[in-house]
Amino acid sequence: xxxxxxxxxxxxxxxxxxxxxxxxxxxxxxxxxxxxxxxxxxxxxxxxxxxxxxxxxxxxxxxxxxxxxxxxxxxxxxxxxxxxxxxxxxxxxxxxxxxxxxxxxxxxxxxxxxxxxxxxxxxxxxxxxxxxxxxxxxxxxxxxxxxxxxxxxxxxxxxxxxxxxxxxxxxxxxxxxxxxxxxxxxxxxxxxxxxxxxxxxxxxxxxxxxxxxxxxxxxxxxxxxxxxxxxxxxxxxxxxxxxxxxxxxxxxxxxxxxxxxxxxxxxxxxxxxxxxxxxxxxxxxxxxxxxxxxxxxxxxxxxxxxxxxxxxxxxxxxxxxxxxxxxxxxxxxxxxxxxxxxxxxxxxxxxxxxxxxxxxxxxxxxxxxxxxxxxxxxxxxxxxxxxxxxxxxxxxxxxxxxxxxxxxxxxxxxxxxxxxxxxxxxxxxxxxxxxxxxxxxxxxxxxxxxxxxxxxxxxxxxxxxxxxxxxxxxxxxxxxxxxxxxxxxxxxxxxxxxxxxxxxxxxxxxxxxxxxxxxxxxxxxxxxxxxxxxxxxxxxxxxxxxxxxxxxxxxxxxxxxxxxxxxxxxxxxxxxxxxxxxxxxxxxxxxxxxxxxxxxxxxxxxxxxxxxxxxxxxxxxxxxxxxxxxxxxxxxxxxxxxxxxxxxxxxxxxxxx
Amino acid sequence: xxxxxxxxxxxxxxxxxxxxxxxxxxxxxxxxxxxxxxxxxxxxxxxxxxxxxxxxxxxxxxxxxxxxxxxxxxxxxxxxxxxxxxxxxxxxxxxxxxxxxxxxxxxxxxxxxxxxxxxxxxxxxxxxxxxxxxxxxxx
Numbered sequence: 001x002x003x004x005x006x007x008x009x010x011x012x013x014x015x016x017x018x019x020x021x022x023x024x025x026x027x028x029x030x031x032x033x034x035x036x037x038x039x040x041x042x043x044x045x046x047x048x049x050x051x052x053x054x055x056x057x058x059x060x061x062x063x064x065x066x067x068x069x070x071x072x073x074x075x076x077x078x079x080x081x082x083x084x085x086x087x088x089x090x091x092x093x094x095x096x097x098x099x100x101x102x103x104x105x106x107x108x109x110x111x112x113x114x115x116x117x118x119x120x121x122x123x124x125x126x127x128x129x130x131x132x133x134x135x136x137x138x139x140x141x142x143x144x145x146x147x148x149x150x151x152x153x154x155x156x157x158x159x160x161x162x163x164x165x166x167x168x169x170x171x172x173x174x175x176x177x178x179x180x181x182x183x184x185x186x187x188x189x190x191x192x193x194x195x196x197x198x199x200x201x202x203x204x205x206x207x208x209x210x211x212x213x214x215x216x217x218x219x220x221x222x223x224x225x226x227x228x229x230x231x232x233x234x235x236x237x238x239x240x241x242x243x244x245x246x247x248x249x250x251x252x253x254x255x256x257x258x259x260x261x262x263x264x265x266x267x268x269x270x271x272x273x274x275x276x277x278x279x280x281x282x283x284x285x286x287x288x289x290x291x292x293x294x295x296x297x298x299x300x301x302x303x304x305x306x307x308x309x310x311x312x313x314x315x316x317x318x319x320x321x322x323x324x325x326x327x328x329x330x331x332x333x334x335x336x337x338x339x340x341x342x343x344x345x346x347x348x349x350x351x352x353x354x355x356x357x358x359x360x361x362x363x364x365x366x367x368x369x370x371x372x373x374x375x376x377x378x379x380x381x382x383x384x385x386x387x388x389x390x391x392x393x394x395x396x397x398x399x400x401x402x403x404x405x406x407x408x409x410x411x412x413x414x415x416x417x418x419x420x421x422x423x424x425x426x427x428x429x430x431x432x433x434x435x436x437x438x439x440x441x442x443x444x445x446x447x448x449x450x451x452x453x454x455x456x457x458x459x460x461x462x463x464x465x466x467x468x469x470x471x472x473x474x475x476x477x478x479x480x481x482x483x484x485x486x487x488x489x490x491x492x493x494x495x496x497x498x499x500x501x502x503x504x505x506x507x508x509x510x511x512x513x514x515x516x517x518x519x520x521x522x523x524x525x526x527x528x529x530x531x532x533x534x535x536x537x538x539x540x541x542x543x544x545x546x547x548x549x550x551x552x553x554x555x556x557x558x559x560x561x562x563x564x565x566x567x568x569x570x571x572x573x574x575x576x577x578x579x580x581x582x583x584x585x586x587x588x589x590x591x592x593x594x595x596x597x598x599x600x601x602x603x604x605x606x607x608x609x610x611x612x613x614x615x616x617x618x619x620x621x622x623x624x625x626x627x628x629x630x631x632x633x634x635x636x637x638x639x640x641x642x643x644x645x646x647x648x649x650x651x652x653x654x655x656x657x
Numbered sequence: 658x659x660x661x662x663x664x665x666x667x668x669x670x671x672x673x674x675x676x677x678x679x680x681x682x683x684x685x686x687x688x689x690x691x692x693x694x695x696x697x698x699x700x701x702x703x704x705x706x707x708x709x710x711x712x713x714x715x716x717x718x719x720x721x722x723x724x725x726x727x728x729x730x731x732x733x734x735x736x737x738x739x740x741x742x743x744x745x746x747x748x749x750x751x752x753x754x755x756x757x758x759x760x761x762x763x764x765x766x767x768x769x770x771x772x773x774x775x776x777x778x779x780x781x782x783x784x785x786x787x788x789x790x791x792x793x794x795x796x
Contacts, residue, residue, distance in 0.1 A: 074680045075697070076672075103683030104695055108774070114691040121694050508728070517674070517729045519768050537673055537731060581699070601733040627732035628703030632742060644703060649696065650711050656694035657665050657715045 006037045006131050009065040010123065011056060013047035013072035015102055022106035024116040028071070031120045035127050039063050047072050053085040060089035067130040071099035071123045092135030094580070094643060099126035121656045128655035132648045140575045141622065143229035143540075144333035145169065147567050150221055150510075153181020154553060155545025155560040156338035157203050162564035163336075164212035168571050171330050172207065173216045173235055178284035179204055181340055185267060185281075185364060187371035187378070189553055190418040191449030197283060197373065204285040216328065217286055224335070224513055227622075228540025229576050233330045239323035241291035241299070242277065246318035249287040253277035256313035258304060263295050265375075271368045272375035277310050277319075282373060291319070334540045334567035337524060338560065339510055341546035344397025344405070344500045352393065352497055353468045358383070359475060359492075360468060362396075362499045363415055370422050380426055380494075383473075387430060387493035390423055391477045392416045393465045394436040398500030398550075407521050409500030409550040413440045416498045417450050420458045432458045433490055435465050435479055443552060461488060468495055501550040514541055523549045534563040539576070542566045581643040582624035583631055589638035590616040596630035596639055605630060664718035664784040668695040668777070669704045673731035674766045675723035681770030689774040690781040693721065700724070701762070702735025706746040709760060713750065719759045719784035723776065726764040736764065755790055758783070 010032050014020035025043045033041035040059055044052050047070055059065055068091070070082050075098040083093035099122040109115040145168050149160045152174030160172045172179070183189075184204075186196035207213050216235055223234040242253070254260065257275035265272040267280040276296045277289045291299070291310070298304035298321060311319040343364050346354035354360045359382045361369065372378035380386060394416055398409040413436070420432045439460070441450040454460060465479040474491050481488045503522035504510070511518055516536040519525040524547050527535035534542050542563035545556040570576055583604070585596075592615030596605040604624040607615040617638070619630070628641040640646065670676040676697050682689065698704060701724025712720050722743065724736035743762050751757040761783075763776045 074676075074683070076677060076680055100680075100695070100697075103680040105691075107683035107686055108689055109691045110688060111691065118691045118694065125694070125696070512728070515731070515733065517725070517731070517767070520766070525767065599738065601735075625732055627700040627735045628698065629700065629732070629735050629738050632703060632705045632738070641699075641703065644698060646705065646707065649698070649708055652696050653667060653708060653711045653717075654715050656667060656696065657712065657717055 006067055007039045007065045008037045008067045008127060008130060009059050010038055010041040010069040011047050012043040014045050015072060019102050019106045022112055022115045023101055023119045027116055028119050028123055032123050037131055039065060048078050048081055056085050057089040060091055066095060068096045069126045069130050071101045073102040074100045094136040095133055097126040097130040099123040125652040125655040128651040129648050132651055136580045136642055138577050138580050141229045141578050143570050143574055143576050144331055145571050146332045147334045148233055148332040149336045149338060151338035151340055152179030153340045154183045155556045157207055158557050158560035159336045159338055159544050159564040160207055160213050162561055163568055164210045166568050170213045171216060172213055173219050173221055175220050177218045177290040178280045179207060186367050188418060190414040191445040201283045208285045218290060229333050231332050231335055233332060235328045237326040237328055239325050241321055241323050242289050243318045243320050244288050246316045247288040248316055252313040253289055253310035256309040258309050259295060268368045268375050269365050271365055333571050336542050336544055336563045336567055337547050338544040339504055339547040341501045342504050344502050346396055346497045346499050348403050349396060351467045354497060357470060360495045362497055366419055366496045380423060382494050386427055389431045389492045390494045391490055391492040392434040392496045394498045396497040396499045411552050412498035412500055414446055417453045419496060421453050424456045434458060434460045435463055436460060501546055516541055534559055534566055579626050581626045582621040583619050583639050583641050585617045585619055586638045587616045589636050591636050592616050595633045599629050599633045662785060662788055664692050665716055666693040666719045666721060666781060666784060667712040667717045668693045669698055669722045670695050671701045671724045672697055672699045674725035677767035678765040678769045678773040682774045685770045687770055687774040689777040692781050693777050700732045700735035701739035704739055709746050713755050718789060721780050722762045723765045726766055
């Protein structure tokens with residue numbers, strides 16, 4: 001504890017006119033200068049500028065200041081800046097307190113009198129608190145040179161490859177039997193019309209071959225504990241009932257299966273069928289079969305003919321019904337969350353007849369239909385007939401408050417244009433109509449592609465589709481042309497709904513597992529929408545791809561590289577500063593009741609027997625996150641929360657009123 | 658300043674959601690009455706009954722605590738702990754004659770700048786309507 005005289009310097013920022021136009025900065029400066037222990041009280045145009053910071057450093061040295069108050073913007077913005085400033089002048093960085101007179105005063109109030117009076121109170125409270133602040137020692141912990149990447153779509157693949165190429169070990173956990181994600185299901189990619197598989201497969205193979213990547217496919221993360229640098233992760237490896245080391249991927253098991261062709265293929269989104277032993281798609285990685293336990297006769301009924309047909313067919317003796325799930329424990333320094341998205345379920349818009357009529361398809365179903373690896377080998381046929389009239393409906397589940405999705409899914413305008421182009425290429429005589437609200441062709445080459453598709457004869461009608469009904473064996477699409485202001489009915493053989501992107505259905509559970517929050521749209525929340533777009537509020541956990549919000553492939557790859565770079569920055573340095581504002585126990589006051597142990601979510605406090613029968617609480621400050629809940633429940637006042645001590649907060653309360 | 662009763666309101670906002678929500682209200686230039694003064698705590702679960710009592714003792718007319726939505730707490734469940742503590746605290750201040758309606762707990766996320774402004778406006782009007790805390794002899 002410091003016993004030296006408290007000498008406070010107070011600096012009030014004009015922030016150009018952001019503060020000064022609403023708050024009378026001169027008056028704040030003068031009233032604050034009257035407070036006890038305030039040695040200097042100054043105002044300055046921009047405190048965060050070099051000359052502003054230099055002012056503080058010079059005063060610390062020349063006037064022997066040992067506590068600093070900066071009244072400016074939110075501490076969430078510049079607290080790190082000014083902590084560094086005072087550290088450069090030889091002060092402990094925790095001898096700083098900020099008063100937020102911009103976001104929480106000048107920007108939200110209009111009356112200069114009131115705003116000035118409030119600013120005086122806020123700065124006084126900061127002065128009161130800073131007088132009682134104590135220097136804290138910063139601690140560094142090691143960052144393990146291993147990363148966990150959750151999700152093996154293109155985001156997770158890219159992040160894994162970048163981190164692994166930099167020389168760090170990567171554990172890539174994918175829930176499905178193969179990596180590849182949604183991108184593997186696409187036929188061509190807009191606007192360049194690259195074949196999706198052609199650009200994705202080499203990357204998937206790279207993942208499999210990379211010496212630094214350990215792929216845990218058909219596995220799920222079930223528990224995450226610890227903190228940046230030292231996360232402890234439990235992963236459940238689901239049984240494939242096929243020995244990975246023996247399976248050659250020959251497919252004899254799937255050929256022999258008694259359920260062959262009877263099970264809906266998830267990969268083909270219901271458009272194709274598979275066997276119980278399956279490989280999601282021909283170029284899957286790993287190229288190993290998996291037995292689907294929910295549909296396997298032997299697993300569900302205990303009997304499959306005389307003996308399981310797959311087992312008899314397998315020449316390498318890979319089928320193993322005795323396989324059990326396995327829990328793998330990993331220690332990693334950083335985590336990249338690339339858990340992807342779900343497609344909007346068009347059944348939530350019953351007026352479109354999706355699920356009712358076979359010729360109303362979702363965007364992804366059409367993608368499988370048109371794909372040369374799809375159930376029709378890329379032939380566009382509905383009920384064995386080539387469609388003559390095709391209608392596309394945009395914004396299905398996006399920009400639609402009635403289904404709770406206010407946001408734009410950012411890919412549907414362009415994938416619709418691409419799908420229209422693909423039909424035009426294969427069926428040049430087909431009449432193609434797109435109903436849209438607005439066309440968002442914002443990416444590189446997107447507007448040009450949209451123009452090209454219109455020139456190919458695709459008709460774009462601005463308007464909302466109100467209903468799709470059956471008319472004979474065709475469909476009648478009823479809509480309003482909002483540019484002409486008149487109703488329009490179009491007959492079609494095929495309707496493709498541009499279904500949007502929604503958060504994965506287990507996004508809440510995954511969020512709780514990682515302790516990361518979500519934005520109102522349900523996707524994971526970045527730490528700052530502009531300046532920290534791949535970070536989460538939890539240090540060491542980064543976001544990539546559609547888990548953070550709808551994105552096209554270029555943006556997903558860019559963000560994945562960003563997340564990888566953030567993770568690598570921490571691992572390359574090998575050390576990171578940890579929370580210093582933790583709780584501590586005065587063992588002389590502690591009566592060993594254990595209420596802190598009960599209330600702590602992290603298991604930081606522990607009762608230890610110091611003498612026979614006498615217990616006191618001890619708090620492990622590497623585990624403590626600094627929430628302060630223990631100090632609230634401590635009946636004897638033995639626990640204090642560093643930097644947010646009772647007396648510090650009480651002094652603030654007294655000063656703000 | 659006007660003759661009308663202008664209450665003193667002490668606000669406690671958690672660092673991760675509500676304080677950020679309050680900042681967002683500022684960044685978005687939303688307006689709310691200036692009566693509230695916000696004290697930043699890391700978690701709403703850090704707000705001890707003694708803070709609330711101290712505020713009223715020093716002359717506050719209302720105390721507003723804001724925390725993350727249930728399930729979104731940065732510290733897993735500090736907000737729910739706060740809710741429990743404040744239930745009891747509310748009873749306590751009622752017994753003390755302050756009136757339980759002068760203490761409010763609201764959930765405001767980091768993206769709810771407009772909700773923050775609305776909550777503060779509503780609570781300020783509510784306290785303004787209640788008037789100053791009067792002792793029995795005054796009431």
